[in-house]
Amino acid sequence: MTDTVTPPVPDTARVPTIQRRWARRQSLGALWDTWGITAVLVVLLAGSPLVSPDFFTVANAQSVLRESAYLGIVAAAMTLLIMSGAFDLSVGGQLALVSVTTLMGYAAGGTALAIVVAVATGIACGVVNGTLVTALRVPPFVATLGMLFVFRGIAYVLTQDGPKTLPYSEIGSPFVKIGGLDIAGLPLPFLIMVGCYAAVWVLLRRTATGRRIVAYGSSPEAARFCGISGNRIRMTVFVLIGLSVGIAALTYISRVWTADGSAQDGFELRVIAAVVLGGTSLKGGKGTLIGTFSAVLLVGVLNDLLVSGGVDASYQRVVLGCVLITALAIDGLRTRFAAPGSFARLFRRPPKAVPAR
Amino acid sequence: MTAPLRRSRKSPGGHGRVGAISANSRAATRAGRLGRMVEAAPLAVPLVLVALALTMATDRFLSADNLTNVLVAAGIVAIPGLAMTLCIAMGEFDLSVGSTVALTGAVTCTWIAGGQPAGVAMLVGLLVGAGVGLVNGLVITKLGVTPFIATLATLVIVRGLALAYTGGRDVIVSSSALKYLAAGRILGVPVPLVLAIVAAALAWWVVNRTPFGRRVCAIGSNREAARMSGLAVDRIRITVYVIVGLAAAVWGLLISSQLQKGSGQLGLGFELDAITVVVIGGTALLGGRASVVGTLLGAVLIETIRNGLNLLNTPPAYQRISVGLLLVTALAVQSVRARARRESRDD
Numbered sequence: 001m002t003d004t005v006t007p008p009v010p011d012t013a014r015v016p017t018i019q020r021r022w023a024r025r026q027s028l029g030a031l032w033d034t035w036g037i038t039a040v041l042v043v044l045l046a047g048s049p050l051v052s053p054d055f056f057t058v059a060n061a062q063s064v065l066r067e068s069a070y071l072g073i074v075a076a077a078m079t080l081l082i083m084s085g086a087f088d089l090s091v092g093g094q095l096a097l098v099s100v101t102t103l104m105g106y107a108a109g110g111t112a113l114a115i116v117v118a119v120a121t122g123i124a125c126g127v128v129n130g131t132l133v134t135a136l137r138v139p140p141f142v143a144t145l146g147m148l149f150v151f152r153g154i155a156y157v158l159t160q161d162g163p164k165t166l167p168y169s170e171i172g173s174p175f176v177k178i179g180g181l182d183i184a185g186l187p188l189p190f191l192i193m194v195g196c197y198a199a200v201w202v203l204l205r206r207t208a209t210g211r212r213i214v215a216y217g218s219s220p221e222a223a224r225f226c227g228i229s230g231n232r233i234r235m236t237v238f239v240l241i242g243l244s245v246g247i248a249a250l251t252y253i254s255r256v257w258t259a260d261g262s263a264q265d266g267f268e269l270r271v272i273a274a275v276v277l278g279g280t281s282l283k284g285g286k287g288t289l290i291g292t293f294s295a296v297l298l299v300g301v302l303n304d305l306l307v308s309g310g311v312d313a314s315y316q317r318v319v320l321g322c323v324l325i326t327a328l329a330i331d332g333l334r335t336r337f338a339a340p341g342s343f344a345r346l347f348r349r350p351p352k353a354v355p356a357r
Numbered sequence: 358m359t360a361p362l363r364r365s366r367k368s369p370g371g372h373g374r375v376g377a378i379s380a381n382s383r384a385a386t387r388a389g390r391l392g393r394m395v396e397a398a399p400l401a402v403p404l405v406l407v408a409l410a411l412t413m414a415t416d417r418f419l420s421a422d423n424l425t426n427v428l429v430a431a432g433i434v435a436i437p438g439l440a441m442t443l444c445i446a447m448g449e450f451d452l453s454v455g456s457t458v459a460l461t462g463a464v465t466c467t468w469i470a471g472g473q474p475a476g477v478a479m480l481v482g483l484l485v486g487a488g489v490g491l492v493n494g495l496v497i498t499k500l501g502v503t504p505f506i507a508t509l510a511t512l513v514i515v516r517g518l519a520l521a522y523t524g525g526r527d528v529i530v531s532s533s534a535l536k537y538l539a540a541g542r543i544l545g546v547p548v549p550l551v552l553a554i555v556a557a558a559l560a561w562w563v564v565n566r567t568p569f570g571r572r573v574c575a576i577g578s579n580r581e582a583a584r585m586s587g588l589a590v591d592r593i594r595i596t597v598y599v600i601v602g603l604a605a606a607v608w609g610l611l612i613s614s615q616l617q618k619g620s621g622q623l624g625l626g627f628e629l630d631a632i633t634v635v636v637i638g639g640t641a642l643l644g645g646r647a648s649v650v651g652t653l654l655g656a657v658l659i660e661t662i663r664n665g666l667n668l669l670n671t672p673p674a675y676q677r678i679s680v681g682l683l684l685v686t687a688l689a690v691q692s693v694r695a696r697a698r699r700e701s702r703d704d
Contacts, residue, residue, distance in 0.1 A: 136689040137696060142636055143688065145629060149681030156674030261674060265625065269452075269509055276506050314525065314621065317517030324510040325496055332501025 033286075037278055037327070038294040044301055052308040060304065062187050066179070066255065068300035069189030070095075070248040072293065074267075075274045076193075076200045077244035079292045081237045082275055083204075085217040085284025086133070086140035088241050092267035093151030094125045098249035099259035100155045103164035111175040119246040125151060126242020130235040140234075148268065156261030163260035166253075179255030189251035196244065201289050213237060218285025273320075274299055277327050298323075400638065400654040400687075404661065411665040418668055425547065427657070427664045432553030433611050435656040437627075438634035439560040440604035442652045443597050445635050446564070448577040448644025449497075449504040451598060454605035454631050456515035457489045458624030461609030463519045465535070466528040466619025475534035483606045489515055490602020494595030512628065520621030528619040539614035549611055556604070561649045570647070573597060577644025605631075633680065634659060637687045659683070 048055040055061075074091055081088055098121045105117030125147070132143040158164075170176060181188040204210035216223040216233045224230060253259055278295035280287030299320065306316045411418040418424075437454050444451050461482040468478035489511060496507045541548040564570040572593050575583040584590045608627070613619045636642065637658065638651030659680060666676050 132685055132689070136685075137692040138685055138688040139642055139692070141642060143685055145633070145636075146681040146684035146688070148629070149677045149684070153674045153676075153678030153681060156677065157672070160672060160674065269512070273506070273509060273513075282503050282505060312521060314517045314520030317513045318521070321510040321512075321514030321517065324513070325500070325502060325507065328502040328506050328510075329496070329500035332503075 033279055034288050034290065036330075037291050037298060041294045041298045041301065044298065044305075048301065048305055051305050055305065055308065058185065060308075062182065062185070064297075064300045064304045065190035066187040067303075068296050069187070069193040070252040071267075071270060071274060071299070072193040072296040073196045073248040073251065074241070074244050074271050075278075075292050075296050076196045076289065077237075077241045078271050078275045079278070079280050079287055079289055080200060080204065080213060081241055082272070082280050082282060083217045083284060083287045084213045084233055084237045085220065086234065086237070087272055087282070088129065088144045088238065089141065089268045089272075090125070090129060090144040090147040090151055091241065091245055091271055092264055092269075093148040093155070094122065094242065094245040095249055095252065095267055096155040096259060096261055096263040097125065097151045097158075098122050098246055099253040099256075099263055100158050100164050100261075102249055102253050103166060103259060104158070106166065106170075106175055107164075111173060114175055115250060118250050119243065122242040122244070122246025122249065123239055124242065125245065126239035127235075129242070130238035133238065134231040134234050144268075152261050155259075155263070159260040163258050165258040176254050178250050179252070189255070192247065192251055196247065197289055197293055200240075204289065209233075209236065214285055216284075270299075273324055277324055279331070400651065400658050404654060404658045407658065407661055407665065411661070411668070415665070415668045418665065423664065423668070425550075427660050429547050429549050430664070431653075431656040431660040432547075432550045433608065434630060434634055434660065435553045435653055436556045436611075437601070437604045437608045437631040438638075438652045438656055439556050439649065440597075440601040441631045441635045442560065442638070442640050442647050442649060443564070443570075443573055444601050445632070445640050445642060446577045446644055446647035447573050447594065447597055448580070449594070449597075450508060450632065451490075451493060451601045451605075452505065452508040452628045453489060453493060453511040453515055454601065454608070455624040455627035455629075456512045456519060457486050457602055457605035458609035458612055458627050459519040459621050460489065460515050460522070461486050461606040462613035462619035462623050463523045463528065463621055464619070465610060466530045466613055467522065469530045469532050469535060470528050475532045479535070479538075479610055482610055483603060486602045486604075486606020486609065487599050488602070489605070490599040491595065493602065494598035497598065498591040498594050516621065519623075523619065523621050525621060530617060530619070532617075535610075535614045536617065537614075539611055552607065552611075556607075557649065557653055560652075564647045564649050569593070569596075574645055574647060577646070579645075633684055637684055639687075639691065 074095070078088065078091070098118055101121045102114050102118040106114035129140075129144055129147055132138045132147070133140050136143075138146075166176070177188070179189055183191060204213070212223065212228045213233055213236070215226065216228055216230055220230055223233075252264075256263075274295045275287070275292050276282060277298070278288065278291030278293070280292065302320065302323065303316060306319060311319070408418075441451065441454070464485050465478045465482035468481055469475050493504075493508055493511055496502050496511070497504050500507075502510075538548055543551050564574075572583065572588050575586075575588065576590055576593060580590060608631075609624065612623055616623070634655040635652050636655075638653070638655030639648045640646060640651060662679055662683065663676050666679065
C-alpha cells in the first residue's frame with residue numbers, strides 16, 4: 001500500500017546540500033569526513049617517489065588503476081548499500097559465480113553473450129538477496145552470509161571438471177579488450193569504474209531514489225512514516241550490487257582469464273573495508289562516494305608501493321589492516337571528542353560510577 | 358538489579374490463551390508448551406528429520422564410529438561457537454577467529470618444531486589467542502572502532518602475522534602430546550568431545566547462572582542502559598573478546614593437532630563457520646539473548662549434514678550450498694515466526 005505513495009520531500013532537503021554547506025564555514029571535522037581519505041591519498045602519492053622511483057611511470061600507474069577497477073566498481077554500489085543501513089557479504093561469491101558463468105557464456109556465444117550473461121547473473125544474484133531480505137525478512141547480514149556459501153557453492157559445482165578458462169587463442173577477441181584496452185592512456189576498466197561512480201553519484205544526489213536510500217539508512221522508522229517503501233529501497237540497492245558485480249566481473253575476468261569457485265576469496269571483506277575506510281558509516285545514512293573512490297585507489301597505491309618496496313606479501317596484510325584500524329580509530333575518537341569540553345573532561349576525575357551488584 | 362532485564366525478555370506469548378473456550382484451551386496450552394519447547398531448541402526438529410533421512414538413506418550413518426565422528430566434529434566447532442554466542446549476545450561479532458586459528462597453530466607448531474615441550478608450546482598458543490582477543494577488545498572499547506571493522510582489520514593483520522611467522526610454509530610436526538588433543542580418549546570419550554562438553558557446561562553456567570552472563574546480555578539488549586546502571590561495560594566487552602580469542606586458540610590447537618601441522622593458511626573462512634553455528638542456533642544477531650543449547654544443536658546439525666553429504670558421496674560444493682541454504686532458511690523461519698508473534702500481540 002505504501003508503495004504507491006510518493007514521499008513528500010521535506011522543504012529543507014530541496015535546498016541543494018552543497019550550497020547550504022558552503023554557506024556556513026566548514027568545520028574541520030566535516031571537511032575530514034568528506035576529503036580526509038583523499039588528502040591521505042594525495043600525501044601518499046606525493047611521498048611515493050621516495051619509496052619507489054618508478055612509481056610514476058605510465059605502465060605502473062596504468063596497472064594500479066586497472067587492478068583497482070573491479071574492487072572500485074563493487075565498492076561504489078556497496079557505498080549505496082551501506083548508506084541504506086545494510087551490507088552484502090555475498091559479493092565474493094557473486095563475483096566467483098558471475099566470472100564462471102561469463103566464461104561459459106563466452107564459450108557459448110562470444111563477447112556479446114558473455115556481457116549479457118555477466119549482467120544477468122549479477123542482477124539475478126541481487127534479486128535473490130533482495131527477496132530474502134524484503135519478502136522473507138532475513139537480516140541482511142545472515143541472508144548474504146548464507147548466499148555467500150550458496151553462490152560460491154554453485155560456482156564450485158559449475159567448475160567441477162576444472163576451472164573455466166579463456167583459451168590463449170582468444171587473445172585478439174574484443175572480450176579481452178574490456179580488461180586490456182587503454183583509451184587516451186587510461187585503462188578501460190578504470191574508465192568504466194569512473195563511469196560507475198558518476199552514475200551512482202547522479203543516483204544518490206540528483207534523484208529521489210537516492211534521497212530515499214539515505215533517508216531510509218539514517219532512520220528506517222522515520223522513512224516509513226514519510227511513506228518510503230523500505231522494501232523497494234532494499235530491493236533496489238541489492239539489485240544494484242548485483243549489477244555492479246556483473247560489470248566488475250567483466251573487467252576482472254577479461255584480465256585474469258580463469259575462474260573457479262575459489263576465485264577472489266575474501267573479496268566481500270575487502271570491498272566493505274574500502275567503503276568504510278572512505279568514511280561511510282556502518283550505521284547507515286552517512287557516507288561519501290569520493291571517499292570510497294579515494295579509499296579504493298589508496299588501497300591500490302599502497303599495495304603497489306609495498307610490492308615494489310619488496311615488502312613480503314604477509315606484511316602487506318598487516319599494513320593494510322593497521323591502516324584500516326587507524327582510519328577508524330581517528331573517526332571513533334573524533335566522534336567521542338566531538339562534544340565541546342569533552343577533551344578537557346579526560347583530565348578531570350570521572351564521577352564515581354554506581355558499583356554494579 | 359540486572360536480573361529482571363533478562364527475565365522480562367521471555368516471550369509473553371502463550372499465556373494470553375488460557376482464557377479461551379475450554380474445549381480448545383487444553384490443546385492451546387499444549388500447543389503453547391510445544392511452541393515453547395521448539396522455541397528453546399528450534400533445531401531439534403530438523404535435526405531429528407535429517408538424522409532419520411540419513412539413517413534410511415545410508416547404512417553407515419548410525420554406526421558408532423560415524424556418530425562419534427559427527428560429535429567430535431560438532432564439538433570442535435562448538436567450542437568457538439559457544440564463545441561467539443556470548444559475543445553475539447552482546448550484540449557484537451568477532452570476525453578474526455579464523456586468523457587466530459592460523460596464528461595459534463603456526464606459533465604452537467613452530468615452537469614444537471623448535472624443540473620446546475609441547476605443553477609450553479600449547480600454552481603459548483593459548484596466550485597468543487588471548488592476546489589477539491585483548492587487542493580486539495582494546496581497539497573496540499578504547500579507540501571506539503566498530504566491532505565489525507575492528508575485527509575485520511585484525512582478521513587481515515593476524516592472518517598476515519601467521520603467514521609471516523611461518524614464512525608462508527607449512528610447519529609439520531610429529532608430537533604425541535599435540536596429537537593426543539585430537540586423537541586421544543579419556544575413558545573412551547574422544548578428547549575434543551570432552552573439551553566441548555566442559556565448554557558447554559561452562560557456557561551454560563555462565564549464561565544462565567552468573568552475573569557476568571546477565572551483564573553480557575544486558576549490554577546486548579541496551580548498552581547505554583547497561584552503562585547507566587553502573588556496569589563496567591568496557592571491561593565486560595574486553596573480557597568477552599578475550600574469551601573468544603581463547604576459544605579460537607583452542608580451535609586452532611585442535612585443528613593443527615588433527616592435521617599435525619601449523620600453517621598460515623589454516624582456518625580460512627572459519628569465522629563464518631563459527632558465526633553460522635550460533636545464528637542457526639537461534640541467538641539473535643541484535644543481542645540480548647544467548648542460547649547455549651541452540652549453538653550446540655546448531656553445531657551438531659551442521660556437522661550431521663556435512664557428514665551425511667559425505668556418506669552420500671556428494672561433492673564438497675554441495676556442502677557449502679546446503680549450509681548456506683540452511684542458514685537462510687533458519688533465519689527466514691525465525692523472522693516469519695517473530696513477525697507472527699508480534700502481530701498476534703498487536704491484535
